[in-house]
Amino acid sequence: MVGVKKKINVGMVGYKFMGKAHSHAYKDVGMFFDTEADVVMKAICGRDEQGVKEAAEKFGWESYETDWRKMVARDDIDFVDINAPSDAHKEITLAAIAAGKHVFCEKPLALNLADGREMLAAAEKAGIKHAICFNYRFLPAVQLAKQIIDEGRLGEIHHYRATYLQDWLVDPNTPLAWRLKKEVAGSGAHGDINAHSIDLARFLIGEFDRVVGHNRTFVKERPILTGSEGLSGKGSATEKGEVTVDDATGFLADFKNGAMGVFVASRFAAGRKNHNTFEIHGSKGSIRWDLEKLNELEVYFREDEPNLAGFRRVMATEPSHKYAGNWWPTGHIIGYEHAFVHIVYEFVQHMTTNSPFTPTFYDGVKCQEVLEAVDLSIERGAWVNVDEV
Numbered sequence: 001m002v003g004v005k006k007k008i009n010v011g012m013v014g015y016k017f018m019g020k021a022h023s024h025a026y027k028d029v030g031m032f033f034d035t036e037a038d039v040v041m042k043a044i045c046g047r048d049e050q051g052v053k054e055a056a057e058k059f060g061w062e063s064y065e066t067d068w069r070k071m072v073a074r075d076d077i078d079f080v081d082i083n084a085p086s087d088a089h090k091e092i093t094l095a096a097i098a099a100g101k102h103v104f105c106e107k108p109l110a111l112n113l114a115d116g117r118e119m120l121a122a123a124e125k126a127g128i129k130h131a132i133c134f135n136y137r138f139l140p141a142v143q144l145a146k147q148i149i150d151e152g153r154l155g156e157i158h159h160y161r162a163t164y165l166q167d168w169l170v171d172p173n174t175p176l177a178w179r180l181k182k183e184v185a186g187s188g189a190h191g192d193i194n195a196h197s198i199d200l201a202r203f204l205i206g207e208f209d210r211v212v213g214h215n216r217t218f219v220k221e222r223p224i225l226t227g228s229e230g231l232s233g234k235g236s237a238t239e240k241g242e243v244t245v246d247d248a249t250g251f252l253a254d255f256k257n258g259a260m261g262v263f264v265a266s267r268f269a270a271g272r273k274n275h276n277t278f279e280i281h282g283s284k285g286s287i288r289w290d291l292e293k294l295n296e297l298e299v300y301f302r303e304d305e306p307n308l309a310g311f312r313r314v315m316a317t318e319p320s321h322k323y324a325g326n327w328w329p330t331g332h333i334i335g336y337e338h339a340f341v342h343i344v345y346e347f348v349q350h351m352t353t354n355s356p357f358t359p360t361f362y363d364g365v366k367c368q369e370v371l372e373a374v375d376l377s378i379e380r381g382a383w384v385n386v387d388e389v
């Protein structure tokens with residue numbers, strides 16, 4: 001007979017892109033991972049009643065709410081998952097913490113560093129469990145890269161190069177979605193996609209020391225959004241509004257361990273759809289990863305026989321790779337959505353068994369420090385020490 005398992009109830013705000021990815025993770029996690037508690041998809045929240053009702057039915061939520069305040073206050077919610085844009089993260093988080101809930105928040109943690117620090121302080125004071133959804137850490141190939149680095153197999157790290165390139169804004173008629181408004185998103189390509197690259201760099205090789213950047217807003221005005229809020233919304237034929245965030249931000253970095261870094265995030269990289277990559281060079285070898293081939297890692301070891309040395313393509317699908325064995329037989333690849341299942345698994349374990357967990361709000365704040373140091377360096381036209389912000 002199957003034993004009675006503990007239950008943990010989630011209430012989730014937002015039901016579009018990330019709302020769907022997270023809903024999928026809650027559905028799959030218990031089927032593929034031995035969680036201490038079953039996740040119950042208790043309530044989903046959105047402002048449009050028809051939209052949220054349909055999402056609740058389609059994704060499999062038990063109930064829905066149209067006001068997050070009501071959902072957060074419900075006694076039958078154990079943790080709150082926030083998939084609304086950045087401007088809502090702080091208010092919902094603080095209310096959830098005040099109601100004694102754990103919080104799983106999307107990235108970037110907040111509109112700005114000050115808000116992020118307030119969220120971290122409140123979470124620590126209340127002693128609740130908190131997580132930020134830096135999902136890419138949780139792919140088997142990225143975990144393998146970390147293992148190789150931690151085992152010293154790349155030696156001393158000299159170079160870290162990251163690109164996160166998209167092209168959805170090259171068309172000047174792409175409408176003014178919330179991602180293009182500073183008061184809602186906090187920043188543009190920088191906070192949206194450099195945030196992921198910064199987190200991966202911290203995860204893989206350690207803390208940033210100083211940064212210097214530059215940015216550009218190539219198209220300064222765009223058609224006002226008339227339809228849906230997502231990336232596929234329609235724009236007005238007559239009315240335009242100002243773009244108040246960066247279209248692209250690049251920066252150089254020095255890391256505390258002496259490594260040199262180069263980072264480029266752009267939504268104007270024609271032909272690049274979601275080109276998230278890193279390449280790392282150390283005294284003993286190198287690693288390269290590309291989200292568009294997310295199961296693979298290119299690895300080069302200098303100790304290899306010279307006549308056979310070269311980058312080898314390693315598939316991170318063996319059961320020995322973290323998370324991979326929970327899915328399919330080796331070679332049967334996984335995809336983008338699986339990283340969300342992995343982070344949900346780890347966070348559920350953390351909430352129910354107190355197992356070690358990162359990334360938390362602390363990592364969200366550390367990422368936000370780098371984001372703001374880069375912005376400050378652009379303002380000043382000079383290098384900025386990250387510890388200064």
Ligand SMILES: NC(=O)c1ccc[n+]([C@@H]2O[C@H](COP(=O)([O-])OP(=O)(O)OC[C@H]3O[C@@H](n4cnc5c(N)ncnc54)[C@H](O)[C@@H]3O)[C@@H](O)[C@H]2O)c1
Pocket residue numbers: 013014015016017018019045046047068082083084085086088106107108133134135192229230231
């Ligand atoms: N981890 C990742 O890889 C990743 C990818 C995309 C987006 N994100 C982050 O996820 C968050 C959401 O992005 P998205 O792409 O899902 O956006 P989206 O526009 O697709 O969806 C946003 C959702 O939030 C809802 N919403 C907005 N304000 C609200 C409010 N006050 N109350 C209730 N609901 C509200 C909208 O109705 C919508 O359902 C952002 O913080 C974004 O940076 C993370």
